[in-house]
Amino acid sequence: MKRILFLILPFILIGCATQMDALQLRQIESKELEANFEDVYRATMSVLQDAGYIIKNSDFQSGVIQAETGKNQDFFGTERWTEITATVEQFSKAIVKERITILEKTKAGQSYGGGENSRRVDNPEVLQKLYADIKQEVFRRQNLAK
Numbered sequence: 001m002k003r004i005l006f007l008i009l010p011f012i013l014i015g016c017a018t019q020m021d022a023l024q025l026r027q028i029e030s031k032e033l034e035a036n037f038e039d040v041y042r043a044t045m046s047v048l049q050d051a052g053y054i055i056k057n058s059d060f061q062s063g064v065i066q067a068e069t070g071k072n073q074d075f076f077g078t079e080r081w082t083e084i085t086a087t088v089e090q091f092s093k094a095i096v097k098e099r100i101t102i103l104e105k106t107k108a109g110q111s112y113g114g115g116e117n118s119r120r121v122d123n124p125e126v127l128q129k130l131y132a133d134i135k136q137e138v139f140r141r142q143n144l145a146k
Contacts, residue, residue, distance in 0.1 A: 028124050030099040031131045035138045037063065037090040040098060043137035044086050047130060053084055063088035077109025082121075100130055 033040050044065055045055060053067035065086040071079045083103045091097045102121035121127075 025120070025122055026099070028122060028127055029101055030097060032091065033096045033098060033135060033138060034094055035096055035142065036094075037088060037096055039138050039141045040096040040134065041065070041088045043134050043141055044088060044098065044100075046137050047133045048084065048086070050133070051130070053082075079107045079109075081105050083118075098131075098134070100127060102126065 035043075041060060041063060045058065048065065048067045049055065052069055054070070055065065055067045057066040058064070065088075066083070067086075068083045069081050071081040073079050081104075083105055084100060086098060086100045089097045103118045104121055105116065105118045107116040
């Protein structure tokens, strides 16, 4: 019994230590970009599609983009996929604020109750990569217009 506790305890402690509050999540998920709303919105759509996401819903007026990956099923019938929501807002004449939220979703097979679970992805590297790609696409769009 002590061996099992010894093996499980570090994972429990790591899980507790990495919990973030809402403000920390917002700081990781949000960025300010020097651009106009349309360029950021369209660049985000392009980057998400290039990253393998399928756009499920987009509303230019509200600045919301919802996308997901395809569902993969493992040997036990559990489906796994990722959903992403991006909100784009013109903050000032030259600044756009964007927030990207990523959820990893799972749905157990019918023989396991069929429940659906989600976990928020709070990995700064993943979000930084997306924002770097969006910034690069915005740069391209701004220079194409010249």
